[in-house]
Structures are given as structure tokens and as C-alpha cells.
Amino acid sequence: MGKIVAVHSYKGGTGKTLISTNLAVTLAKFGRKVCLMDLDFRAPSLSTLLNLNNAEYWLNDYLNGVCEIDKVLIDIGNRIGCQNRFFVGLANPSVEAIRDMSSKDRKWEMRALGRLLSLRDSLLNAKSFDYIIFDTSPGLQYSSINAIVAADLVVVATTLDNSDVEGTRRMLQDLYDLFEKKTEIVLNKVMYSDALMSGRDKLQSMVKNVYGVPLLGVIPCFCDVPRAEGKIIFVHEKPEHPFTRILGDVAARIDKLQV
Ligand SMILES: Nc1ncnc2c1ncn2[C@@H]1O[C@H](COP(=O)(O)OP(=O)(O)OP(=O)(O)O)[C@@H](O)[C@H]1O
Ligand SMILES: [Mg+2]
Secondary structure, eight states: OOEEEEEEOSSTTSSHHHHHHHHHHHHHHTTOOEEEEEOOOSSOOHHHHTTOOOOSSOHHHHHTTSSOHHHHOEEOGGGGTOTTTEEEEOOOOSHHHHHHHHTOOHHHHHHHHHHHHTHIIIIIITSOOSEEEEEOOSTTOHHHHHHHHHOSEEEEEEOSOHHHHHHHHHHIIIIITTTTOEEEEEEEEEOHHHHSHHHHHHHHHHHHHHHSSOEEEEEEOOTHHHHTTTOSOHHHHOTTSHHHHHHHHHHHHHHHOOO
């Protein structure tokens, strides 16, 4: 039985795209069959990050009922030495598509949720995928709520910024709890010294006290990440970097979780 993991956050820019992409690649490198999906229809990033700008079909088409999911998936496993194990589904980055997706009504969103839920059958069961990883829009966008409802595990990326902490706490109480979703926190962009071993216990108990959910990982602020300018898959290009080791620990923990 495979797992659907949604990477979400309250505020924008907390590292969802960075974490979801590198988590997906790490799991593929562990030998899992993985599909990474860009559900951030308001600001699609994966087509640019992965340099795939002329997809024939997008996830927009799948959710609109225009095509089936196998038309959307692109196999890019050979780029990371994981033949037939790393697929992506892209959101259409054109202005027209972004405007179209932000004008959908409730009825359309309900149908889109049905199509997301059926990925469990079409990909996890029929095509033996081990993971579907959703990169989402921040906050309470309908598309993100749909992603959370369809997921087995929600990974919430948050920083230690006070407004992020407060918003995340409220979201945990009012949203994830409502759907009874297994939720874990990744603290991102943490000051390097706080993320070291001495600070780790403190962060662990802070997360337990404030959010009441487990701490999945702590990622320091690394200058090398913005320096890469969103042009590389970090864990693939920099296997010796501490970021890659941390993502390895996060992926191993997710792999062990019973959901
Ligand atoms: N640990 C980190 N250290 C340094 N920079 C980071 C770290 N994590 C993310 N960043 C930088 O923060 C910016 C936002 O990251 P990313 O795009 O992954 O966030 P996001 O949550 O997907 O944003 P959005 O909500 O806009 O989709 C990027 O420039 C990225 O390089
Ligand atoms: Mg993003």
C-alpha cells in the first residue's frame, strides 16, 4: 500500500516546493516508485524547476476531466538515476490557466476532489506507485484543502517566524484535526546553531507544546539553497551536503510511518 503525502504550510515561502521535490527524489533514490505533483495552481513552480515547459497535458486537464492521469505523468527518472521510478505531474504555468483555476466554483472543486481521491486506485493500486507527493499552495486555498483531504500524511513546513507559528497552530487545530489527518512538522530556515544537536531537544518539545504533533525534521537556513536559484534538484546534485542528509532522515521516517 502506497502513501499520499501533502506538503503544505500556512504562509508562503516556507519551503514546500524545496521540501516536496527533494523528498520525492530522495524516496525514488531509496528505490520507491514516486510521483511528484504540482498542485500549486496559483503559482506553479515545478515546470520551471524541472525545465519542462511543453507538457502535452497538465494536472489542470486531469482535474478538468479532459484526460486520464497517465497522459499527464512525465517520467524523468533517468535524470536522477532512477529509471521508471520518478514521475512528475505539472500545473500549467500560463497566465490563462492560473486565472482559469482561480475562478473555479465549489461544485468544480468537489469534482476535482473526487479525481484526486481516485489517484489512490489509478496510481497506488493499479500502477504500483509507492508515493504520491503533493506540492500545494499556502493557506486555505480550496486546492490545498482538497490535497489535504486526499492525503494520508500532511507535512507542514513552517519557520520560527511568530506569525507563521501562530497561523500554523490555528491551522492545525481547525483544519488538519477536523479531517483527522496524520500531521507532522518540518521546521525550515532555522538558525544553524539552533538546529544543531543542543537545540534539537528544545525544538522538539516546543513543537510538541505549541502544535501537539511530532517534529519530522529541522532544516537550517543554508545559503547554498538560494544560491542554487531553484535550478537544481539539490539532493541529486549535492549528495554530500548536510541538507541531503537531513532530507534522507525525513524520507526514512516517512517511509517507516504507518498511516
Ligand atoms: N532551508 C533553507 N535555507 C535557505 N533558503 C531556503 C531554505 N528553504 C527554502 N529556502 C528558499 O526560500 C524560498 C522559498 O522556498 P520554496 O519556493 O520552496 O517555498 P514555498 O513554500 O514552496 O513557497 P510558495 O508558498 O511561494 O510556493 C526559495 O528561494 C528557497 O530557495
Ligand atoms: Mg511552492
